[in-house]
Amino acid sequence: MEEVQEKVASLPRLGEPAPDFTAVTTHVTVKLEDFKGSWLVLFSHPADFTPVCTTEFLAFAEIYPELQKRGTELLGLSIDSLSSHIAWVRNIEEKTGVKIPFPIIADLDRSVSTAYGMVHPGQSKTETVRCVFIIDPNQIVRTILYYPLTTGRNMDEILRIIDALQTTDANKVATPANWRPGDKVVVPPPTTQEMAEERLKEKGYECVDWYLCKKKL
Amino acid sequence: MACISTDGTLTESGLKIFRAMSSGPVSPEEVARSTGLPMYRIRGGIRDLIPAGFVVQKGDKYQLTEKGAAMLKK
CATH class of the missing domain: 3.40.30.10 (Glutaredoxin)
Structure with a gap:
Protein backbone atom coordinates (compact mmCIF):
# COMPACT_ATOMS: atom_id res chain seq x y z
CA MET A 1 0.00 0.00 0.00
CA GLU A 2 1.37 3.39 -0.98
CA GLU A 3 2.27 5.53 1.97
CA VAL A 4 0.81 9.02 1.83
CA GLN A 5 2.99 11.58 3.47
CA GLU A 6 1.58 14.97 4.32
CA LYS A 7 4.11 17.73 4.51
CA VAL A 8 3.49 19.73 7.66
CA ALA A 9 5.23 23.07 7.68
CA SER A 10 6.77 24.03 11.00
CA LEU A 11 5.39 27.25 12.39
CA PRO A 12 7.54 30.30 13.03
CA ARG A 13 9.31 30.28 16.37
CA LEU A 14 11.04 33.03 18.27
CA GLY A 15 14.70 33.43 17.42
CA GLU A 16 14.36 31.65 14.07
CA PRO A 17 14.30 33.13 10.54
CA ALA A 18 10.86 34.36 9.47
CA PRO A 19 9.31 32.19 6.72
CA ASP A 20 10.06 33.63 3.30
CA PHE A 21 7.24 34.78 1.04
CA ASN A 154 -3.59 46.85 21.84
CA MET A 155 -1.40 49.16 19.73
CA ASP A 156 0.34 50.54 22.77
CA GLU A 157 1.64 47.07 23.60
CA ILE A 158 2.98 46.57 20.07
CA LEU A 159 4.94 49.84 20.34
CA ARG A 160 6.09 48.90 23.85
CA ILE A 161 7.42 45.55 22.64
CA ILE A 162 9.36 47.20 19.80
CA ASP A 163 10.83 49.72 22.25
CA ALA A 164 11.78 46.88 24.60
CA LEU A 165 13.38 44.76 21.85
CA GLN A 166 15.35 47.71 20.47
CA THR A 167 16.49 48.67 23.99
CA THR A 168 17.54 45.07 24.67
CA ASP A 169 19.50 44.88 21.40
CA ALA A 170 21.23 48.22 21.94
CA ASN A 171 22.17 47.73 25.60
CA LYS A 172 22.30 43.96 26.24
CA VAL A 173 19.74 44.22 29.03
CA ALA A 174 16.25 42.85 29.69
CA THR A 175 13.11 44.81 30.53
CA PRO A 176 10.90 44.15 33.56
CA ALA A 177 7.12 43.78 33.73
CA ASN A 178 5.22 46.80 32.48
CA TRP A 179 8.48 48.47 31.42
CA ARG A 180 8.25 51.73 29.54
CA PRO A 181 11.04 53.71 27.84
CA GLY A 182 12.86 55.69 30.55
CA ASP A 183 12.19 53.09 33.26
CA LYS A 184 15.04 51.12 34.82
CA VAL A 185 16.12 47.99 32.96
CA VAL A 186 17.10 44.58 34.28
CA VAL A 187 20.80 43.71 34.27
CA PRO A 188 21.64 40.15 33.14
CA PRO A 189 22.03 38.00 36.27
CA PRO A 190 25.51 36.82 37.32
CA THR A 191 26.46 33.37 36.15
CA THR A 192 28.99 32.41 38.84
CA GLN A 193 29.03 32.60 42.64
CA GLU A 194 31.94 35.02 42.51
CA MET A 195 30.08 37.31 40.11
CA ALA A 196 27.00 37.16 42.34
CA GLU A 197 29.00 38.38 45.35
CA GLU A 198 30.61 41.12 43.28
CA ARG A 199 27.29 42.23 41.85
CA LEU A 200 26.00 43.26 45.27
CA LYS A 201 29.09 45.43 45.85
CA GLU A 202 28.92 47.17 42.48
CA LYS A 203 27.64 50.74 42.37
CA GLY A 204 24.93 52.03 40.07
CA TYR A 205 22.59 49.10 40.51
CA GLU A 206 19.34 48.87 42.43
CA CYS A 207 19.32 45.25 43.66
CA VAL A 208 16.59 43.23 45.38
CA ASP A 209 19.13 40.44 45.57
CA TRP A 210 22.08 39.24 43.47
CA TYR A 211 19.81 37.84 40.73
CA LEU A 212 17.51 40.86 40.39
CA CYS A 213 19.29 44.13 39.77
CA LYS A 214 18.09 47.11 37.79
CA LYS A 215 19.87 50.15 36.44
CA LYS A 216 19.09 53.41 34.68
CA LEU A 217 20.24 53.60 31.10
CA MET B 1 3.00 46.86 -12.21
CA ALA B 2 2.95 49.33 -9.32
CA CYS B 3 4.92 52.06 -11.15
CA ILE B 4 2.85 52.12 -14.33
CA SER B 5 -0.92 52.63 -14.52
CA THR B 6 -3.19 50.52 -16.68
CA ASP B 7 -3.31 53.41 -19.18
CA GLY B 8 0.46 53.15 -19.64
CA THR B 9 1.43 56.31 -17.75
CA LEU B 10 3.61 56.53 -14.66
CA THR B 11 1.90 56.49 -11.27
CA GLU B 12 2.79 59.20 -8.75
CA SER B 13 5.25 56.93 -6.95
CA GLY B 14 6.48 55.51 -10.28
CA LEU B 15 7.31 59.03 -11.47
CA LYS B 16 9.37 59.63 -8.31
CA ILE B 17 11.29 56.38 -8.81
CA PHE B 18 11.93 57.02 -12.52
CA ARG B 19 13.17 60.56 -11.79
CA ALA B 20 15.48 59.26 -9.06
CA MET B 21 17.04 56.80 -11.52
CA SER B 22 17.19 59.16 -14.50
CA SER B 23 20.64 60.64 -13.96
CA GLY B 24 22.85 57.60 -13.63
CA PRO B 25 23.09 54.44 -11.57
CA VAL B 26 21.71 54.70 -8.02
CA SER B 27 21.27 52.24 -5.18
CA PRO B 28 17.80 51.37 -3.82
CA GLU B 29 18.80 53.19 -0.60
CA GLU B 30 19.57 56.36 -2.58
CA VAL B 31 16.24 56.08 -4.41
CA ALA B 32 14.43 55.66 -1.08
CA ARG B 33 16.19 58.71 0.36
CA SER B 34 15.49 60.97 -2.60
CA THR B 35 11.87 59.87 -3.09
CA GLY B 36 10.84 59.45 0.54
CA LEU B 37 9.33 56.08 -0.37
CA PRO B 38 9.89 53.01 1.83
CA MET B 39 12.56 50.48 0.86
CA TYR B 40 10.06 47.66 0.19
CA ARG B 41 8.34 49.91 -2.36
CA ILE B 42 11.64 50.64 -4.13
CA ARG B 43 12.83 47.02 -4.13
CA GLY B 44 9.44 45.69 -5.26
CA GLY B 45 9.13 48.38 -7.93
CA ILE B 46 12.61 47.76 -9.36
CA ARG B 47 11.92 44.03 -9.47
CA ASP B 48 8.91 44.71 -11.73
CA LEU B 49 10.72 47.25 -13.91
CA ILE B 50 13.75 45.13 -14.86
CA PRO B 51 11.95 42.35 -16.81
CA ALA B 52 9.73 45.01 -18.40
CA GLY B 53 12.87 46.63 -19.84
CA PHE B 54 12.57 50.00 -18.06
CA VAL B 55 15.50 49.55 -15.68
CA VAL B 56 18.85 47.83 -15.87
CA GLN B 57 21.10 46.70 -13.04
CA LYS B 58 24.71 47.96 -12.91
CA GLY B 59 26.45 46.11 -10.10
CA ASP B 60 24.59 47.05 -6.93
CA LYS B 61 22.94 50.03 -8.61
CA TYR B 62 20.13 50.61 -11.08
CA GLN B 63 19.41 53.04 -13.88
CA LEU B 64 16.78 53.71 -16.51
CA THR B 65 17.14 52.13 -19.93
CA GLU B 66 16.33 54.10 -23.09
CA LYS B 67 12.81 52.68 -22.86
CA GLY B 68 12.62 53.90 -19.25
CA ALA B 69 13.92 57.35 -20.16
CA ALA B 70 11.37 57.57 -22.97
CA MET B 71 8.61 56.73 -20.49
CA LEU B 72 9.73 59.60 -18.29
CA LYS B 73 9.42 62.03 -21.21
CA LYS B 74 5.81 61.03 -21.95
Missing part, protein backbone atom coordinates in the same frame (compact mmCIF):
# COMPACT_ATOMS: atom_id res chain seq x y z
CA THR A 22 6.34 36.59 -2.14
CA ALA A 23 2.95 38.25 -1.97
CA VAL A 24 0.68 40.60 -3.85
CA THR A 25 -0.18 43.69 -1.79
CA THR A 26 -2.13 46.90 -2.21
CA HIS A 27 1.16 48.78 -2.86
CA VAL A 28 3.42 46.43 -4.82
CA THR A 29 4.32 42.74 -4.98
CA VAL A 30 6.67 42.20 -2.05
CA LYS A 31 9.11 39.58 -0.85
CA LEU A 32 10.04 39.25 2.80
CA GLU A 33 13.61 40.21 1.86
CA ASP A 34 12.35 43.62 0.66
CA PHE A 35 12.00 44.53 4.34
CA LYS A 36 15.57 43.53 5.26
CA GLY A 37 17.20 46.29 7.29
CA SER A 38 13.91 47.46 8.82
CA TRP A 39 11.86 46.09 11.67
CA LEU A 40 8.61 44.65 10.37
CA VAL A 41 5.23 44.18 12.02
CA LEU A 42 3.39 41.56 9.95
CA PHE A 43 -0.20 41.25 11.11
CA SER A 44 -3.29 39.39 9.96
CA HIS A 45 -6.91 40.39 10.30
CA PRO A 46 -9.95 38.12 9.82
CA ALA A 47 -11.69 39.94 6.97
CA ASP A 48 -12.18 43.25 5.18
CA PHE A 49 -15.33 45.29 5.87
CA THR A 50 -15.74 43.92 9.39
CA PRO A 51 -16.16 46.11 12.48
CA VAL A 52 -13.31 45.10 14.82
CA CYS A 53 -10.83 44.96 11.92
CA THR A 54 -11.85 48.46 10.84
CA THR A 55 -11.15 49.81 14.35
CA GLU A 56 -7.79 48.06 14.25
CA PHE A 57 -6.86 49.52 10.86
CA LEU A 58 -7.66 53.00 12.12
CA ALA A 59 -5.51 52.29 15.18
CA PHE A 60 -2.62 50.87 13.10
CA ALA A 61 -2.79 53.96 10.86
CA GLU A 62 -2.64 56.14 13.99
CA ILE A 63 0.55 54.48 15.30
CA TYR A 64 2.17 54.32 11.83
CA PRO A 65 4.20 57.54 12.37
CA GLU A 66 5.44 56.15 15.71
CA LEU A 67 6.44 52.90 13.99
CA GLN A 68 8.30 54.89 11.33
CA LYS A 69 10.25 56.71 14.06
CA ARG A 70 11.32 53.26 15.26
CA GLY A 71 12.47 52.17 11.78
CA THR A 72 9.52 49.79 11.55
CA GLU A 73 7.33 48.93 8.57
CA LEU A 74 3.78 47.61 8.84
CA LEU A 75 2.33 44.89 6.60
CA GLY A 76 -1.26 43.66 6.88
CA LEU A 77 -2.75 40.40 5.58
CA SER A 78 -6.08 38.66 5.17
CA ILE A 79 -7.57 35.97 2.97
CA ASP A 80 -9.34 38.52 0.82
CA SER A 81 -8.81 39.70 -2.75
CA LEU A 82 -6.81 42.73 -3.78
CA SER A 83 -10.04 44.36 -5.02
CA SER A 84 -11.64 43.84 -1.63
CA HIS A 85 -8.63 45.37 0.17
CA ILE A 86 -8.61 48.38 -2.17
CA ALA A 87 -12.36 48.90 -1.79
CA TRP A 88 -12.11 48.63 2.01
CA VAL A 89 -9.22 51.07 2.47
CA ARG A 90 -10.97 53.51 0.13
CA ASN A 91 -14.17 53.11 2.16
CA ILE A 92 -12.29 53.71 5.43
CA GLU A 93 -10.81 56.92 3.99
CA GLU A 94 -14.18 58.05 2.63
CA LYS A 95 -16.03 57.42 5.91
CA THR A 96 -13.36 58.47 8.44
CA GLY A 97 -10.86 60.63 6.55
CA VAL A 98 -8.05 58.28 7.57
CA LYS A 99 -5.73 57.08 4.78
CA ILE A 100 -4.30 53.60 5.36
CA PRO A 101 -0.58 54.14 4.72
CA PHE A 102 0.72 50.56 4.80
CA PRO A 103 0.41 47.66 2.29
CA ILE A 104 -1.99 44.73 2.77
CA ILE A 105 -1.31 41.23 1.45
CA ALA A 106 -4.13 39.60 -0.54
CA ASP A 107 -3.47 36.03 0.58
CA LEU A 108 -6.14 34.27 -1.45
CA ASP A 109 -3.97 31.17 -1.95
CA ARG A 110 -3.23 31.14 1.80
CA SER A 111 0.48 30.66 1.18
CA VAL A 112 1.59 33.30 3.70
CA SER A 113 -1.11 32.58 6.29
CA THR A 114 -0.24 28.87 6.16
CA ALA A 115 3.50 29.50 6.53
CA TYR A 116 2.85 31.72 9.54
CA GLY A 117 0.10 29.60 11.16
CA MET A 118 -2.47 32.37 10.96
CA VAL A 119 -5.56 30.20 10.41
CA HIS A 120 -6.82 28.54 13.60
CA PRO A 121 -9.71 26.28 12.55
CA GLY A 122 -11.13 26.23 16.09
CA GLN A 123 -11.78 29.95 15.64
CA SER A 124 -12.50 30.02 11.90
CA LYS A 125 -11.71 27.75 8.97
CA THR A 126 -11.88 30.57 6.44
CA GLU A 127 -10.35 33.57 8.19
CA THR A 128 -7.02 34.40 9.81
CA VAL A 129 -7.01 35.16 13.53
CA ARG A 130 -5.45 38.40 14.77
CA CYS A 131 -1.74 37.54 14.60
CA VAL A 132 1.20 39.87 15.08
CA PHE A 133 4.75 38.89 14.09
CA ILE A 134 7.50 41.31 15.00
CA ILE A 135 10.47 40.59 12.75
CA ASP A 136 13.84 42.26 13.22
CA PRO A 137 16.09 43.84 10.54
CA ASN A 138 17.90 40.49 10.14
CA GLN A 139 14.50 38.87 9.47
CA ILE A 140 14.47 36.90 12.72
CA VAL A 141 11.10 36.42 14.45
CA ARG A 142 11.30 38.30 17.75
CA THR A 143 7.70 38.33 18.99
CA ILE A 144 4.51 36.43 18.18
CA LEU A 145 1.10 37.55 19.46
CA TYR A 146 -2.23 35.83 18.79
CA TYR A 147 -5.53 37.50 19.58
CA PRO A 148 -8.96 35.90 19.09
CA LEU A 149 -11.41 37.11 16.47
CA THR A 150 -13.46 39.02 19.03
CA THR A 151 -10.63 41.00 20.67
CA GLY A 152 -9.07 44.00 18.98
CA ARG A 153 -5.34 44.45 19.48
Whole structure:
Protein backbone atom coordinates (compact mmCIF):
# COMPACT_ATOMS: atom_id res chain seq x y z
CA MET A 1 0.00 0.00 0.00
CA GLU A 2 1.37 3.39 -0.98
CA GLU A 3 2.27 5.53 1.97
CA VAL A 4 0.81 9.02 1.83
CA GLN A 5 2.99 11.58 3.47
CA GLU A 6 1.58 14.97 4.32
CA LYS A 7 4.11 17.73 4.51
CA VAL A 8 3.49 19.73 7.66
CA ALA A 9 5.23 23.07 7.68
CA SER A 10 6.77 24.03 11.00
CA LEU A 11 5.39 27.25 12.39
CA PRO A 12 7.54 30.30 13.03
CA ARG A 13 9.31 30.28 16.37
CA LEU A 14 11.04 33.03 18.27
CA GLY A 15 14.70 33.43 17.42
CA GLU A 16 14.36 31.65 14.07
CA PRO A 17 14.30 33.13 10.54
CA ALA A 18 10.86 34.36 9.47
CA PRO A 19 9.31 32.19 6.72
CA ASP A 20 10.06 33.63 3.30
CA PHE A 21 7.24 34.78 1.04
CA THR A 22 6.34 36.59 -2.14
CA ALA A 23 2.95 38.25 -1.97
CA VAL A 24 0.68 40.60 -3.85
CA THR A 25 -0.18 43.69 -1.79
CA THR A 26 -2.13 46.90 -2.21
CA HIS A 27 1.16 48.78 -2.86
CA VAL A 28 3.42 46.43 -4.82
CA THR A 29 4.32 42.74 -4.98
CA VAL A 30 6.67 42.20 -2.05
CA LYS A 31 9.11 39.58 -0.85
CA LEU A 32 10.04 39.25 2.80
CA GLU A 33 13.61 40.21 1.86
CA ASP A 34 12.35 43.62 0.66
CA PHE A 35 12.00 44.53 4.34
CA LYS A 36 15.57 43.53 5.26
CA GLY A 37 17.20 46.29 7.29
CA SER A 38 13.91 47.46 8.82
CA TRP A 39 11.86 46.09 11.67
CA LEU A 40 8.61 44.65 10.37
CA VAL A 41 5.23 44.18 12.02
CA LEU A 42 3.39 41.56 9.95
CA PHE A 43 -0.20 41.25 11.11
CA SER A 44 -3.29 39.39 9.96
CA HIS A 45 -6.91 40.39 10.30
CA PRO A 46 -9.95 38.12 9.82
CA ALA A 47 -11.69 39.94 6.97
CA ASP A 48 -12.18 43.25 5.18
CA PHE A 49 -15.33 45.29 5.87
CA THR A 50 -15.74 43.92 9.39
CA PRO A 51 -16.16 46.11 12.48
CA VAL A 52 -13.31 45.10 14.82
CA CYS A 53 -10.83 44.96 11.92
CA THR A 54 -11.85 48.46 10.84
CA THR A 55 -11.15 49.81 14.35
CA GLU A 56 -7.79 48.06 14.25
CA PHE A 57 -6.86 49.52 10.86
CA LEU A 58 -7.66 53.00 12.12
CA ALA A 59 -5.51 52.29 15.18
CA PHE A 60 -2.62 50.87 13.10
CA ALA A 61 -2.79 53.96 10.86
CA GLU A 62 -2.64 56.14 13.99
CA ILE A 63 0.55 54.48 15.30
CA TYR A 64 2.17 54.32 11.83
CA PRO A 65 4.20 57.54 12.37
CA GLU A 66 5.44 56.15 15.71
CA LEU A 67 6.44 52.90 13.99
CA GLN A 68 8.30 54.89 11.33
CA LYS A 69 10.25 56.71 14.06
CA ARG A 70 11.32 53.26 15.26
CA GLY A 71 12.47 52.17 11.78
CA THR A 72 9.52 49.79 11.55
CA GLU A 73 7.33 48.93 8.57
CA LEU A 74 3.78 47.61 8.84
CA LEU A 75 2.33 44.89 6.60
CA GLY A 76 -1.26 43.66 6.88
CA LEU A 77 -2.75 40.40 5.58
CA SER A 78 -6.08 38.66 5.17
CA ILE A 79 -7.57 35.97 2.97
CA ASP A 80 -9.34 38.52 0.82
CA SER A 81 -8.81 39.70 -2.75
CA LEU A 82 -6.81 42.73 -3.78
CA SER A 83 -10.04 44.36 -5.02
CA SER A 84 -11.64 43.84 -1.63
CA HIS A 85 -8.63 45.37 0.17
CA ILE A 86 -8.61 48.38 -2.17
CA ALA A 87 -12.36 48.90 -1.79
CA TRP A 88 -12.11 48.63 2.01
CA VAL A 89 -9.22 51.07 2.47
CA ARG A 90 -10.97 53.51 0.13
CA ASN A 91 -14.17 53.11 2.16
CA ILE A 92 -12.29 53.71 5.43
CA GLU A 93 -10.81 56.92 3.99
CA GLU A 94 -14.18 58.05 2.63
CA LYS A 95 -16.03 57.42 5.91
CA THR A 96 -13.36 58.47 8.44
CA GLY A 97 -10.86 60.63 6.55
CA VAL A 98 -8.05 58.28 7.57
CA LYS A 99 -5.73 57.08 4.78
CA ILE A 100 -4.30 53.60 5.36
CA PRO A 101 -0.58 54.14 4.72
CA PHE A 102 0.72 50.56 4.80
CA PRO A 103 0.41 47.66 2.29
CA ILE A 104 -1.99 44.73 2.77
CA ILE A 105 -1.31 41.23 1.45
CA ALA A 106 -4.13 39.60 -0.54
CA ASP A 107 -3.47 36.03 0.58
CA LEU A 108 -6.14 34.27 -1.45
CA ASP A 109 -3.97 31.17 -1.95
CA ARG A 110 -3.23 31.14 1.80
CA SER A 111 0.48 30.66 1.18
CA VAL A 112 1.59 33.30 3.70
CA SER A 113 -1.11 32.58 6.29
CA THR A 114 -0.24 28.87 6.16
CA ALA A 115 3.50 29.50 6.53
CA TYR A 116 2.85 31.72 9.54
CA GLY A 117 0.10 29.60 11.16
CA MET A 118 -2.47 32.37 10.96
CA VAL A 119 -5.56 30.20 10.41
CA HIS A 120 -6.82 28.54 13.60
CA PRO A 121 -9.71 26.28 12.55
CA GLY A 122 -11.13 26.23 16.09
CA GLN A 123 -11.78 29.95 15.64
CA SER A 124 -12.50 30.02 11.90
CA LYS A 125 -11.71 27.75 8.97
CA THR A 126 -11.88 30.57 6.44
CA GLU A 127 -10.35 33.57 8.19
CA THR A 128 -7.02 34.40 9.81
CA VAL A 129 -7.01 35.16 13.53
CA ARG A 130 -5.45 38.40 14.77
CA CYS A 131 -1.74 37.54 14.60
CA VAL A 132 1.20 39.87 15.08
CA PHE A 133 4.75 38.89 14.09
CA ILE A 134 7.50 41.31 15.00
CA ILE A 135 10.47 40.59 12.75
CA ASP A 136 13.84 42.26 13.22
CA PRO A 137 16.09 43.84 10.54
CA ASN A 138 17.90 40.49 10.14
CA GLN A 139 14.50 38.87 9.47
CA ILE A 140 14.47 36.90 12.72
CA VAL A 141 11.10 36.42 14.45
CA ARG A 142 11.30 38.30 17.75
CA THR A 143 7.70 38.33 18.99
CA ILE A 144 4.51 36.43 18.18
CA LEU A 145 1.10 37.55 19.46
CA TYR A 146 -2.23 35.83 18.79
CA TYR A 147 -5.53 37.50 19.58
CA PRO A 148 -8.96 35.90 19.09
CA LEU A 149 -11.41 37.11 16.47
CA THR A 150 -13.46 39.02 19.03
CA THR A 151 -10.63 41.00 20.67
CA GLY A 152 -9.07 44.00 18.98
CA ARG A 153 -5.34 44.45 19.48
CA ASN A 154 -3.59 46.85 21.84
CA MET A 155 -1.40 49.16 19.73
CA ASP A 156 0.34 50.54 22.77
CA GLU A 157 1.64 47.07 23.60
CA ILE A 158 2.98 46.57 20.07
CA LEU A 159 4.94 49.84 20.34
CA ARG A 160 6.09 48.90 23.85
CA ILE A 161 7.42 45.55 22.64
CA ILE A 162 9.36 47.20 19.80
CA ASP A 163 10.83 49.72 22.25
CA ALA A 164 11.78 46.88 24.60
CA LEU A 165 13.38 44.76 21.85
CA GLN A 166 15.35 47.71 20.47
CA THR A 167 16.49 48.67 23.99
CA THR A 168 17.54 45.07 24.67
CA ASP A 169 19.50 44.88 21.40
CA ALA A 170 21.23 48.22 21.94
CA ASN A 171 22.17 47.73 25.60
CA LYS A 172 22.30 43.96 26.24
CA VAL A 173 19.74 44.22 29.03
CA ALA A 174 16.25 42.85 29.69
CA THR A 175 13.11 44.81 30.53
CA PRO A 176 10.90 44.15 33.56
CA ALA A 177 7.12 43.78 33.73
CA ASN A 178 5.22 46.80 32.48
CA TRP A 179 8.48 48.47 31.42
CA ARG A 180 8.25 51.73 29.54
CA PRO A 181 11.04 53.71 27.84
CA GLY A 182 12.86 55.69 30.55
CA ASP A 183 12.19 53.09 33.26
CA LYS A 184 15.04 51.12 34.82
CA VAL A 185 16.12 47.99 32.96
CA VAL A 186 17.10 44.58 34.28
CA VAL A 187 20.80 43.71 34.27
CA PRO A 188 21.64 40.15 33.14
CA PRO A 189 22.03 38.00 36.27
CA PRO A 190 25.51 36.82 37.32
CA THR A 191 26.46 33.37 36.15
CA THR A 192 28.99 32.41 38.84
CA GLN A 193 29.03 32.60 42.64
CA GLU A 194 31.94 35.02 42.51
CA MET A 195 30.08 37.31 40.11
CA ALA A 196 27.00 37.16 42.34
CA GLU A 197 29.00 38.38 45.35
CA GLU A 198 30.61 41.12 43.28
CA ARG A 199 27.29 42.23 41.85
CA LEU A 200 26.00 43.26 45.27
CA LYS A 201 29.09 45.43 45.85
CA GLU A 202 28.92 47.17 42.48
CA LYS A 203 27.64 50.74 42.37
CA GLY A 204 24.93 52.03 40.07
CA TYR A 205 22.59 49.10 40.51
CA GLU A 206 19.34 48.87 42.43
CA CYS A 207 19.32 45.25 43.66
CA VAL A 208 16.59 43.23 45.38
CA ASP A 209 19.13 40.44 45.57
CA TRP A 210 22.08 39.24 43.47
CA TYR A 211 19.81 37.84 40.73
CA LEU A 212 17.51 40.86 40.39
CA CYS A 213 19.29 44.13 39.77
CA LYS A 214 18.09 47.11 37.79
CA LYS A 215 19.87 50.15 36.44
CA LYS A 216 19.09 53.41 34.68
CA LEU A 217 20.24 53.60 31.10
CA MET B 1 3.00 46.86 -12.21
CA ALA B 2 2.95 49.33 -9.32
CA CYS B 3 4.92 52.06 -11.15
CA ILE B 4 2.85 52.12 -14.33
CA SER B 5 -0.92 52.63 -14.52
CA THR B 6 -3.19 50.52 -16.68
CA ASP B 7 -3.31 53.41 -19.18
CA GLY B 8 0.46 53.15 -19.64
CA THR B 9 1.43 56.31 -17.75
CA LEU B 10 3.61 56.53 -14.66
CA THR B 11 1.90 56.49 -11.27
CA GLU B 12 2.79 59.20 -8.75
CA SER B 13 5.25 56.93 -6.95
CA GLY B 14 6.48 55.51 -10.28
CA LEU B 15 7.31 59.03 -11.47
CA LYS B 16 9.37 59.63 -8.31
CA ILE B 17 11.29 56.38 -8.81
CA PHE B 18 11.93 57.02 -12.52
CA ARG B 19 13.17 60.56 -11.79
CA ALA B 20 15.48 59.26 -9.06
CA MET B 21 17.04 56.80 -11.52
CA SER B 22 17.19 59.16 -14.50
CA SER B 23 20.64 60.64 -13.96
CA GLY B 24 22.85 57.60 -13.63
CA PRO B 25 23.09 54.44 -11.57
CA VAL B 26 21.71 54.70 -8.02
CA SER B 27 21.27 52.24 -5.18
CA PRO B 28 17.80 51.37 -3.82
CA GLU B 29 18.80 53.19 -0.60
CA GLU B 30 19.57 56.36 -2.58
CA VAL B 31 16.24 56.08 -4.41
CA ALA B 32 14.43 55.66 -1.08
CA ARG B 33 16.19 58.71 0.36
CA SER B 34 15.49 60.97 -2.60
CA THR B 35 11.87 59.87 -3.09
CA GLY B 36 10.84 59.45 0.54
CA LEU B 37 9.33 56.08 -0.37
CA PRO B 38 9.89 53.01 1.83
CA MET B 39 12.56 50.48 0.86
CA TYR B 40 10.06 47.66 0.19
CA ARG B 41 8.34 49.91 -2.36
CA ILE B 42 11.64 50.64 -4.13
CA ARG B 43 12.83 47.02 -4.13
CA GLY B 44 9.44 45.69 -5.26
CA GLY B 45 9.13 48.38 -7.93
CA ILE B 46 12.61 47.76 -9.36
CA ARG B 47 11.92 44.03 -9.47
CA ASP B 48 8.91 44.71 -11.73
CA LEU B 49 10.72 47.25 -13.91
CA ILE B 50 13.75 45.13 -14.86
CA PRO B 51 11.95 42.35 -16.81
CA ALA B 52 9.73 45.01 -18.40
CA GLY B 53 12.87 46.63 -19.84
CA PHE B 54 12.57 50.00 -18.06
CA VAL B 55 15.50 49.55 -15.68
CA VAL B 56 18.85 47.83 -15.87
CA GLN B 57 21.10 46.70 -13.04
CA LYS B 58 24.71 47.96 -12.91
CA GLY B 59 26.45 46.11 -10.10
CA ASP B 60 24.59 47.05 -6.93
CA LYS B 61 22.94 50.03 -8.61
CA TYR B 62 20.13 50.61 -11.08
CA GLN B 63 19.41 53.04 -13.88
CA LEU B 64 16.78 53.71 -16.51
CA THR B 65 17.14 52.13 -19.93
CA GLU B 66 16.33 54.10 -23.09
CA LYS B 67 12.81 52.68 -22.86
CA GLY B 68 12.62 53.90 -19.25
CA ALA B 69 13.92 57.35 -20.16
CA ALA B 70 11.37 57.57 -22.97
CA MET B 71 8.61 56.73 -20.49
CA LEU B 72 9.73 59.60 -18.29
CA LYS B 73 9.42 62.03 -21.21
CA LYS B 74 5.81 61.03 -21.95
